[in-house]
Amino acid sequence: MKTYRIASIPGDGIGKEVIAAGVEVLQTLAKLESFQLDFEHFDWSSARYLKTGAYIPEGGLEKLKTFDAIFFGAVGSPDVPDHISLWGLRLPICQGFDQYANVRPSRVLPGVTSPLKNGEAIDWVIIRENSEGEYSGSGGRVHRGLPEEIATETSVFTRVGVERIHRFAFELARTRKRKLLTLVTKSNAQRHGMVLWDEIFYEVAKMYPDVKTDRMLVDAVTTRMVLKPESLDTIVASNLHADILSDLAAALSGSLGIAPTANLNPERKFPSMFEPIHGSAFDITGKGVANPIATFWTAAMMLEHLREPKAAARLMKAIERTTEEQVFTPDLGGVHDTRAVTNAVKRAL
Ligand code: IPM
Ligand code: MG
Numbered sequence: 553m554k555t556y557r558i559a560s561i562p563g564d565g566i567g568k569e570v571i572a573a574g575v576e577v578l579q580t581l582a583k584l585e586s587f588q589l590d591f592e593h594f595d596w597s598s599a600r601y602l603k604t605g606a607y608i609p610e611g612g613l614e615k616l617k618t619f620d621a622i623f624f625g626a627v628g629s630p631d632v633p634d635h636i637s638l639w640g641l642r643l644p645i646c647q648g649f650d651q652y653a654n655v656r657p658s659r660v661l662p663g664v665t666s667p668l669k670n671g672e673a674i675d676w677v678i679i680r681e682n683s684e685g686e687y688s689g690s691g692g693r694v695h696r697g698l699p700e701e702i703a704t705e706t707s708v709f710t711r712v713g714v715e716r717i718h719r720f721a722f723e724l725a726r727t728r729k730r731k732l733l734t735l736v737t738k739s740n741a742q743r744h745g746m747v748l749w750d751e752i753f754y755e756v757a758k759m760y761p762d763v764k765t766d767r768m769l770v771d772a773v774t775t776r777m778v779l780k781p782e783s784l785d786t787i788v789a790s791n792l793h794a795d796i797l798s799d800l801a802a803a804l805s806g807s808l809g810i811a812p813t814a815n816l817n818p819e820r821k822f823p824s825m826f827e828p829i830h831g832s833a834f835d836i837t838g839k840g841v842a843n844p845i846a847t848f849w850t851a852a853m854m855l856e857h858l859r860e861p862k863a864a865a866r867l868m869k870a871i872e873r874t875t876e877e878q879v880f881t882p883d884l885g886g887v888h889d890t891r892a893v894t895n896a897v898k899r900a901l
Pocket of ligand 2: 795796799
């Protein structure tokens with residue numbers, strides 16, 4: 553029987569609750585399908601950092617490299633500054649494993665109410681550049697505490713980095729019904745990196761004559777998402793722009809609690825990482841009411857990547873059956889808890 557080795561990193565906050573639910577659902581599914589999932593759990597978290605001084609122990613990434621995929625919960629704790637936790641755990645994995653393509657689908661699942669009148673028109677995939685741009689880490693701080701203090705945060709756009717994400721976006725857009733790819737930019741104000749970003753997009757576009765393209769400034773695309781959701785399909789944006797747009801997309805499709813992500817290394821030189829986008833949500837941690845749907849949808853994306861499309865589709869159907877019956881946690885206006893939603897998806901499987 554085919555066996556996949558999955559590293560699970562629940563991390564912080566509700567990450568622990570939703571990853572436990574995700575593992576349970578995936579194991580139920582594996583039993584019904586013809587493959588096996590071998591999970592190994594990693595305690596990499598803010599608690600570990602506070603105890604030992606490191607999120608990732610020595611040799612950790614080397615070990616992680618040997619897995620077929622990574623199933624990640626969330627990182628972030630009230631006891632650790634956010635930039636420390638992010639750069640201590642999630643970014644070393646994304647950047648170290650060259651997971652440069654971040655894929656964020658959004659759609660209004662059956663039974664879910666969008667805040668938009670015509671929310672059912674939402675069927676988008678946001679492709680986020682995940683290795684450079686505004687998250688490059690380039691910059692510095694000098695004259696600390698003095699009136700002359702300076703901090704710089706440099707966005708880095710490289711030809712290699714930009715070209716590969718645009719190619720990835722065109723390849724993905726090509727597989728979708730509408731074959732429409734929107735370039736998100738801010739090259740009017742940011743005249744170096746973003747201009748390169750646009751130029752390379754149009755160079756790559758020549759190789760994909762079957763894909764329709766358009767170009768929007770990032771501020772303008774927010775209004776288009778709200779007012780004309782039907783006019784968008786696949787969207788490619790820089791690291792920060794896509795970060796912001798994907799939260800908007802999640803809210804417009806009903807809740808941050810349903811939105812999934814894949815951090816992909818498309819060449820498969822390294823394992824890819826799959827995570828819900830909601831974060832650690834300390835306000836509801838430990839209450840057992842976290843919405844596990846984002847994690848289940850993320851698990852379906854992981855199965856797609858592992859080339860188990862039938863199992864992925866089966867899981868997606870079970871999720872949709874559950875949302876259709878409105879077995880909802882409070883973020884979706886329901887009264888159910890994580891356990892009840894997990895049980896419902898298992899039953900639907
Ligand atoms: C996301 C998150 C992260 C990001 C946070 C946790 C740093 O918001 O994955 O969208 O900004 O990348
Ligand atoms: Mg975000």
